[in-house]
Amino acid sequence: MFGVTILGNNSAIPSNDRHPTSQVVTIDEQLLLLDCGEGTQMQFNRYKVKRSKITYIFISHLHGDHYFGLIGLITSMGLLNRLDDLHIYGPADLKNIINIQLDAAGIVLPFKLFIHALGETTIIVDEKKFTVSCFPADHRIECWGFVIREKKNPRKINIDVIAQSEIPKSYYDELKKGCDYITKDGRTILNEEVTIANSPAKSYAFCADTRYDERIIEYIKNVTMLYHETTYLKDQLERAHERYHSTTEQAATMALKAGAGTLIIGHFSSKYDNITSFLNEAKVIFPNTMLAHEGATFKL
Amino acid sequence: MFGVTILGNNSAIPSNDRHPTSQVVTIDEQLLLLDCGEGTQMQFNRYKVKRSKITYIFISHLHGDHYFGLIGLITSMGLLNRLDDLHIYGPADLKNIINIQLDAAGIVLPFKLFIHALGETTIIVDEKKFTVSCFPADHRIECWGFVIREKKNPRKINIDVIAQSEIPKSYYDELKKGCDYITKDGRTILNEEVTIANSPAKSYAFCADTRYDERIIEYIKNVTMLYHETTYLKDQLERAHERYHSTTEQAATMALKAGAGTLIIGHFSSKYDNITSFLNEAKVIFPNTMLAHEGATFKL
Numbered sequence: 225m226f227g228v229t230i231l232g233n234n235s236a237i238p239s240n241d242r243h244p245t246s247q248v249v250t251i252d253e254q255l256l257l258l259d260c261g262e263g264t265q266m267q268f269n270r271y272k273v274k275r276s277k278i279t280y281i282f283i284s285h286l287h288g289d290h291y292f293g294l295i296g297l298i299t300s301m302g303l304l305n306r307l308d309d310l311h312i313y314g315p316a317d318l319k320n321i322i323n324i325q326l327d328a329a330g331i332v333l334p335f336k337l338f339i340h341a342l343g344e345t346t347i348i349v350d351e352k353k354f355t356v357s358c359f360p361a362d363h364r365i366e367c368w369g370f371v372i373r374e375k376k377n378p379r380k381i382n383i384d385v386i387a388q389s390e391i392p393k394s395y396y397d398e399l400k401k402g403c404d405y406i407t408k409d410g411r412t413i414l415n416e417e418v419t420i421a422n423s424p425a426k427s428y429a430f431c432a433d434t435r436y437d438e439r440i441i442e443y444i445k446n447v448t449m450l451y452h453e454t455t456y457l458k459d460q461l462e463r464a465h466e467r468y469h470s471t472t473e474q475a476a477t478m479a480l481k482a483g484a485g486t487l488i489i490g491h492f493s494s495k496y497d498n499i500t501s502f503l504n505e506a507k508v509i510f511p512n513t514m515l516a517h518e519g520a521t522f523k524l
Numbered sequence: 525m526f527g528v529t530i531l532g533n534n535s536a537i538p539s540n541d542r543h544p545t546s547q548v549v550t551i552d553e554q555l556l557l558l559d560c561g562e563g564t565q566m567q568f569n570r571y572k573v574k575r576s577k578i579t580y581i582f583i584s585h586l587h588g589d590h591y592f593g594l595i596g597l598i599t600s601m602g603l604l605n606r607l608d609d610l611h612i613y614g615p616a617d618l619k620n621i622i623n624i625q626l627d628a629a630g631i632v633l634p635f636k637l638f639i640h641a642l643g644e645t646t647i648i649v650d651e652k653k654f655t656v657s658c659f660p661a662d663h664r665i666e667c668w669g670f671v672i673r674e675k676k677n678p679r680k681i682n683i684d685v686i687a688q689s690e691i692p693k694s695y696y697d698e699l700k701k702g703c704d705y706i707t708k709d710g711r712t713i714l715n716e717e718v719t720i721a722n723s724p725a726k727s728y729a730f731c732a733d734t735r736y737d738e739r740i741i742e743y744i745k746n747v748t749m750l751y752h753e754t755t756y757l758k759d760q761l762e763r764a765h766e767r768y769h770s771t772t773e774q775a776a777t778m779a780l781k782a783g784a785g786t787l788i789i790g791h792f793s794s795k796y797d798n799i800t801s802f803l804n805e806a807k808v809i810f811p812n813t814m815l816a817h818e819g820a821t822f823k824l
Contacts, residue, residue, distance in 0.1 A: 262596040286628040317628040328586040328617040
């Protein structure tokens with residue numbers, strides 16, 4: 225499963241029963257957390273997210289609605305005797321902020337905590353079945369977006385057919401890459417005879433707080449699913465710009481220009497009690513848009 | 525009204541739909557916050573607490589379940605354009621922890637924030653109608669309890685009677701203290717003729733995380749209402765001691781020996797789903813015990 229579950233979709237101040245930003249991505253039996261606003265660990269309880277399965281946490285920026293829940297999550301992991309390493313990526317100041325709070329409480333964590341400072345646009349995680357890269361967003365303070373991409377071989381083994389061949393299992397990885405096989409007696413078994421085309425690798429891009437910025441397009445081009453913030457409705461274009469945020473029309477335009485498959489919108493301003501208009505406005509420009517409802521899981 | 529509303533009653537890890545410690549005391553039209561665990565500002569929304577009316581915040585110690593919600597509350601107050609001063613009292617490290625997070629977010633608050641370091645057992649707030657004092661608790665790290673005491677004159681004006689006397693209003697404050705009045709022609713009007721006895725001044729003591737410690741008694745002697753932590757049931761005496769916490773029996777014994785009017789118990793360990801046994805056990809020793817149910821308001 226490659227999917228994303230929304231734990232919070234509100235901006236700035238928690239209100240209207242909406243929580244600050246946090247999303248959990250499931251990929252290759254790992255959980256990746258994107259931002260961690262206050263109360264995220266309580267949202268884990270509510271939506272049955274297994275905190276022990278979180279291996280990576282990515283913090284877009286150091287406005288509180290995107291990370292004030294992180295220290296509580298880390299200390300709870302410690303109290304629950306987590307032993308696995310935990311890797312966190314965020315702006316450079318994050319490490320000090322976390323460490324002085326652990327020190328003040330006299331906490332020695334039972335697991336290794338690595339807090340990595342983001343600094344350049346690059347691949348920051350390179351796992352067997354996926355990568356995570358970061359790119360700069362245009363916000364009032366240093367802010368990063370993230371792209372999670374599946375790694376997939378172009379071909380997969382045709383199990384029904386290959387059993388009747390003499391190809392050893394040790395060669396299967398080569399087959400998945402598209403290679404032919406030469407038998408001991410010099411005969412060529414064409415790749416297409418024993419493999420079938422794999423489904424294309426999918427990708428999820430997370431554009432946290434940002435102004436509309438076309439420089440972002442190159443980093444998120446053709447992603448399967450794009451999350452883009454929409455703090456305001458389209459009539460608040462000026463306010464959005466002043467406050468380094470985006471409108472519905474801007475998020476939808478970004479999805480359109482980037483060639484995204486699906487658009488998820490969230491980070492709604494507390495001033496909106498009802499969020500239906502966000503969907504209506506975005507769909508005019510990008511029909512395949514969905515609201516980041518809390519608790520919703522979107523499969524890629 | 526002098527009362528306390530429970531916003532959170534769980535220890536350490538939020539669970540069983542219980543939140544970490546926070547209580548709000550209403551006195552003299554002000555709100556005083558005692559501890560501020562993660563999610564406290566969301567609890568404000570749920571229980572209709574007006575954050576703008578909070579004038580003082582007291583943080584017992586720097587374990588996260590007692591203060592991780594503070595930075596979110598402060599920044600939300602800023603976003604809501606609070607202008608009134610805010611005074612926070614807690615261990616010395618708190619100031620740095622708050623300030624580096626405000627700095628990282630580039631926040632300049634629109635109100636004056638004073639973060640005072642606790643250091644000695646003394647009166648820390650001296651308002652017209654109440655005082656707040658602090659005392660040391662016995663916990664793994666530096667930890668403070670707090671006592672809020674009404675200020676009350678011993679007598680109050682008997683409105684029906686005094687109208688017929690010649691005593692000027694400027695002398696009423698002296699009457700409330702118990703003084704007699706000498707008329708212009710030298711006649712004495714006895715205090716008892718124009719005043720009646722006031723109700724006694726009430727007091728609320730907050731014993732956050734602590735081992736059973738009889739040295740605390742002198743600070744909380746004869747309080748109207750005592751909150752004392754009960755992380756464990758009585759069969760966990762050893763564990764309570766090891767972890768610097770108290771059992772039901774210990775909290776009830778403290779209420780008894782201190783001569784408290786009422787006992788409120790909370791800070792229940794996450795291992796207890798049902799908390800009924802806490803009440804039953806404490807009542808054996810101190811019958812006037814109540815559970816710190818979230819959302820409950822206890823009037824003094």
